[in-house]
Amino acid sequence: MKKCLLFSSLCTVLLYLLNGWPKGSPTPSSLSDWSGSRNVTVLLWYWPFGRRVILKGDVCWDLYRIPRCRLVDQRSLLPTADVVVFHNKELVEGRQKLPSERPRPPGQRWAWLSLEAPACSGNLQQYANIFNMTVTYRRDADVTVPYGELVPKEGEGQMTEDVPLNKSFLVCWVVSNYRSQHKRSKVYQELNALVPVQVYGRWVKRPLPSRALLRRMAPCYFYLAFENSADSDYITEKLWRNAYQGGAVPVVMGPSLDDCKAVLPPNSFIHVDEFASVKDLATHLQRVAEDKKRYGEYFTWRQRWGVKLYTDWRERLCKICSQYDTLPAQKVYSDLEAWVSNT
Numbered sequence: 539m540k541k542c543l544l545f546s547s548l549c550t551v552l553l554y555l556l557n558g559w560p561k562g563s564p565t566p567s568s569l570s571d572w573s574g575s576r577n578v579t580v581l582l583w584y585w586p587f588g589r590r591v592i593l594k595g596d597v598c599w600d601l602y603r604i605p606r607c608r609l610v611d612q613r614s615l616l617p618t619a620d621v622v623v624f625h626n627k628e629l630v631e632g633r634q635k636l637p638s639e640r641p642r643p644p645g646q647r648w649a650w651l652s653l654e655a656p657a658c659s660g661n662l663q664q665y666a667n668i669f670n671m672t673v674t675y676r677r678d679a680d681v682t683v684p685y686g687e688l689v690p691k692e693g694e695g696q697m698t699e700d701v702p703l704n705k706s707f708l709v710c711w712v713v714s715n716y717r718s719q720h721k722r723s724k725v726y727q728e729l730n731a732l733v734p735v736q737v738y739g740r741w742v743k744r745p746l747p748s749r750a751l752l753r754r755m756a757p758c759y760f761y762l763a764f765e766n767s768a769d770s771d772y773i774t775e776k777l778w779r780n781a782y783q784g785g786a787v788p789v790v791m792g793p794s795l796d797d798c799k800a801v802l803p804p805n806s807f808i809h810v811d812e813f814a815s816v817k818d819l820a821t822h823l824q825r826v827a828e829d830k831k832r833y834g835e836y837f838t839w840r841q842r843w844g845v846k847l848y849t850d851w852r853e854r855l856c857k858i859c860s861q862y863d864t865l866p867a868q869k870v871y872s873d874l875e876a877w878v879s880n881t
């Protein structure tokens with residue numbers, strides 16, 4: 539549990555740093571036609587990690603062009619809210635409680651919100667038969683809030699992105715929370731014995747401030763997007779930001795190859811499971827790096843796709859409204875623990 543705390547606090551810091559970033563333009567999917575439907579009220583019962591954001595104006599429309607979505611955090615609105623959202627971390631750690639003693643209006647949905655891997659989610663057995671919907675990075679959640687996604691570029695055909703060939707490092711990795719027993723550490727050790735791996739992060743006392751990170755990734759042919767757990771759809775900013783936005787080809791470990799294929803274009807990543815051994819992987823990386831044409835093929839997807847990071851809780855919460863009309867009329871997570879651990 540301690541490592542989870544550490545990990546999530548790192549994530550918080552990262553999310554916080556990213557929150558100040560300019561927002562991308564809204565995606566076409568968020569501009570769905572809502573004419574005729576009423577407002578949906580989403581009540582956030584408490585802010586994730588206690589980091590309150592003042593909700594002013596029509597947040598979902600003003601920031602994300604999501605219409606008819608009232609995002610609120612006043613608890614007095616409980617009787618009229620359509621969806622009440624509870625962030626898992628504060629609940630399982632006992633710092634927040636469900637308003638179980640209050641009457642629950644018929645039709646109101648309680649949403650379980652979490653971006654953490656299952657191992658860091660705590661004991662969820664206590665939450666059987668409470669929640670009506672899940673809001674997580676998983677594709678099979680009621681509302682999917684990934685760490686990042688690809689959005690089609692407008693004006694297709696005109697966009698050409700140069701393959702960054704001015705590379706000085708074969709493989710790079712940023713790691714703060716290094717544990718030798720992690721599977722990813724074993725793969726790293728084995729790989730590092732075969733090819734040079736440039737390591738950054740607290741573990742090697744070479745920390746990278748968020749601002750400097752992308753600049754450090756650009757000179758890398760490949761980036762080790764190694765998640766610290768192997769869970770469905772758990773693809774974090776290690777891939778979306780460090781590798782994709784940094785301009786390095788991600789070498790993925792953690793999420794399955796099928797999960798990756800479902801959300802990432804072909805020839806945009808390399809998956810550890812595609813190789814029988816770390817030695818084969820190392821050989822592949824070396825061959826690709828030596829072959830300009832082949833390496834360049836890992837960048838052709840960028841002509842059509844742009845990378846969008848999700849870093850703001852408000853955007854994730856507004857997304858509930860975009861999905862609201864497609865939610866099943868009646869649903870209860872009778873065994874949340876089983877759903878989260880995917881068993």
Ligand SMILES: *[C@@H]1O[C@H](CO)[C@@H](O)[C@H](O)[C@H]1NC(C)=O
Pocket residue numbers: 704706757
């Ligand atoms: C290539 O990278 C080196 C070191 O990162 C930098 O000094 C140089 O200006 C770069 N050259 C080009 C053409 O971008």
Ligand SMILES: *[C@@H]1O[C@H](CO)[C@@H](O)[C@H](O)[C@H]1NC(C)=O
Pocket residue numbers: 645646647648667668669670867868869870
């Ligand atoms: C939500 O869950 C509660 C508790 O299990 C249940 O009584 C209620 O009918 C559910 N509501 C919806 C809309 O699914």
